[in-house]
Amino acid sequence: MSSSEAAAIGPAGAANGGVALPPGASSRWSDSTGAARTRRLSLRFVALLYLLALLGAPVAMIFYRTFEHGIAPAWNAVTQPNAVHAFWLSVELVAIVVPLNTAAGIGIALLMERGRMRGRSLLGLIVDLPFAISPVVVGLALLLVYGRTGWFGNWLAAHGIQVIFSVPGMVLATAFVSLPFVARETIPVLHELGTDSEQAAATLGASSWQTFWRVTLPAIRWGVVYGVVLTTARALGEFGAVSIVSGRIEGQTQTLPLYVQDRFENFDTTGAYAAAVVLALLAFATLATMSLLAKRTSRDTVV
Amino acid sequence: MAIEVHGVSKRFGTFTALDYVNVTVEDGALTALLGPSGSGKSTLLRIIAGLESPDTGSVVIGDREVTAEPARRRGVGFVFQHYAPFKHMTVYDNVAFGLTVRHEPKAAVRERVHELLSLVRLDGLAKRYPAQLSGGQLQRMALARALAPKPDVLLLDEPFGALDAQVRGELREWLRRLHEEIHVTTIFVTHDQEEAMDVAQQIVVMNAGRIEQAGTPHDLYEHPSNEFVMSFIGPVNRLGDALLRPHDIQILPYPDSSTVEALVRRVVHLGFEVRVELTLPDGRDIWAQVTRETAAELELAEGQILAARLPAPRVFA
Numbered sequence: 168m169s170s171s172e173a174a175a176i177g178p179a180g181a182a183n184g185g186v187a188l189p190p191g192a193s194s195r196w197s198d199s200t201g202a203a204r205t206r207r208l209s210l211r212f213v214a215l216l217y218l219l220a221l222l223g224a225p226v227a228m229i230f231y232r233t234f235e236h237g238i239a240p241a242w243n244a245v246t247q248p249n250a251v252h253a254f255w256l257s258v259e260l261v262a263i264v265v266p267l268n269t270a271a272g273i274g275i276a277l278l279m280e281r282g283r284m285r286g287r288s289l290l291g292l293i294v295d296l297p298f299a300i301s302p303v304v305v306g307l308a309l310l311l312v313y314g315r316t317g318w319f320g321n322w323l324a325a326h327g328i329q330v331i332f333s334v335p336g337m338v339l340a341t342a343f344v345s346l347p348f349v350a351r352e353t354i355p356v357l358h359e360l361g362t363d364s365e366q367a368a369a370t371l372g373a374s375s376w377q378t379f380w381r382v383t384l385p386a387i388r389w390g391v392v393y394g395v396v397l398t399t400a401r402a403l404g405e406f407g408a409v410s411i412v413s414g415r416i417e418g419q420t421q422t423l424p425l426y427v428q429d430r431f432e433n434f435d436t437t438g439a440y441a442a443a444v445v446l447a448l449l450a451f452a453t454l455a456t457m458s459l460l461a462k463r464t465s466r467d468t469v470v
Numbered sequence: 471m472a473i474e475v476h477g478v479s480k481r482f483g484t485f486t487a488l489d490y491v492n493v494t495v496e497d498g499a500l501t502a503l504l505g506p507s508g509s510g511k512s513t514l515l516r517i518i519a520g521l522e523s524p525d526t527g528s529v530v531i532g533d534r535e536v537t538a539e540p541a542r543r544r545g546v547g548f549v550f551q552h553y554a555p556f557k558h559m560t561v562y563d564n565v566a567f568g569l570t571v572r573h574e575p576k577a578a579v580r581e582r583v584h585e586l587l588s589l590v591r592l593d594g595l596a597k598r599y600p601a602q603l604s605g606g607q608l609q610r611m612a613l614a615r616a617l618a619p620k621p622d623v624l625l626l627d628e629p630f631g632a633l634d635a636q637v638r639g640e641l642r643e644w645l646r647r648l649h650e651e652i653h654v655t656t657i658f659v660t661h662d663q664e665e666a667m668d669v670a671q672q673i674v675v676m677n678a679g680r681i682e683q684a685g686t687p688h689d690l691y692e693h694p695s696n697e698f699v700m701s702f703i704g705p706v707n708r709l710g711d712a713l714l715r716p717h718d719i720q721i722l723p724y725p726d727s728s729t730v731e732a733l734v735r736r737v738v739h740l741g742f743e744v745r746v747e748l749t750l751p752d753g754r755d756i757w758a759q760v761t762r763e764t765a766a767e768l769e770l771a772e773g774q775i776l777a778a779r780l781p782a783p784r785v786f787a
Binding site for chain 1: 519520521540541542543544546547548550552554555556557558559567568571572612615616618619
């Protein structure tokens, strides 16, 4: 897991926990006897220490090493043409994959929770596959199917479509590894919601389309938003699968994490740290956007 | 509009929820579907609404056969047991929903919503969210929402089940008056016979997926067509195969040729009504319902031996 990924997932998890807690959930800790206070404080201390060791220190070190000689060297490093290209390629992948997987994830969640088809549990297993399979294996599998010697490789090449060592293959790899997040975050929320309000919408004359947009989606939006945050973080940070299908061609198929790796291997630590900081900042920006959105909508709505 | 249900059956796995049910509800009537839990009353209501589809049979609303129509084209207002509010919408938007999905002009929507909010006495609460309403207010919001698109029929699933006793009483009274005002054909489901007797003009008694009897509350009480109906509607004493109403048992100070001896086991004062538990000479226990005046005249006390005149018992084959 890259540092940016860890940075993205950690605080998001904490924020979500805060949102999901019912009021008064902390009351168990609020009795003010001395023993309870000690217990509470030591629990806080342990939790903070753990977070610091796991997240805070490494991320802080990266920032420190990046800017230890001032802003100029770091700025120069990240404005290299290859770095800029890697940045935009990563953004492009996220821009393609996140909407795709959001739609697919909501669709899968609806099938699993509202559908009546057989084999729903099988679908659940398939959705979890990307969690279980190492990204490297995903990359290899894609290579086997779409590569020059693969099943569709020749046919695709004959029609002038190059999947492997180009953006389509990287989109496939990124989409595969980040598929489960939206579905997994949305399914429990859909389950919790139940079907009453959707049935109420139907008796009031709403079509399934209107019911989805006006009743279901607003009710499950927090699950979806959280899924989107995780999907974005995963897509931004993906290394293994993309590393194999991209061929890591500098200035062409190098994403930001691949660029970090490349700089690091070439003893350009300033370049590596600076690019890593950019990755981390992208992840922070995702989180900040989401929590801003969350704040604004929760001001409009009491749920 | 009148509702006709013909030969409707519904099974869930091996459980038969409805077994060839026929019901007719007159245009403009306020009808209760009454039965114990598992009797199929909610399933029947959901089939009429189009929220479940029957395995056999048909549903006719007015002169339209709607069996194959989806819920949204049936012209049915439905109030769910737990109200099913749209939690992310204000009270106003909840009530307006059935109008805005039909793309009605804004001014017309506003007028209709405010008309309904004042009908259900939620005038000042248009901007609130469901989480800020009490149970009774949610109930009334759900009702206004269901009525907004001017449905041909109004269906309510256990409408008072989730409310505390006092609010329930008020809402019953209020539903009856609302029905007098708007005269929409209304069916509500309940397991509470007193509620059904109190609110409904017609009662359909259901048991184990079948209709036991349909009629006015008075009919059902006075002329129950079978043992289930008699024992489900109103209190009964059971003497072997025979059923007696407790208030039909007369207690007299002196015996005559038409009475039997009865030992007073217990006297329970329930306000106006006094419940007298008796043991007959053959050792069987029954109870009688008398007024407090009668109880005072007889100076009822435990251990007393009195004369009881039993009514002709009803025996159902």
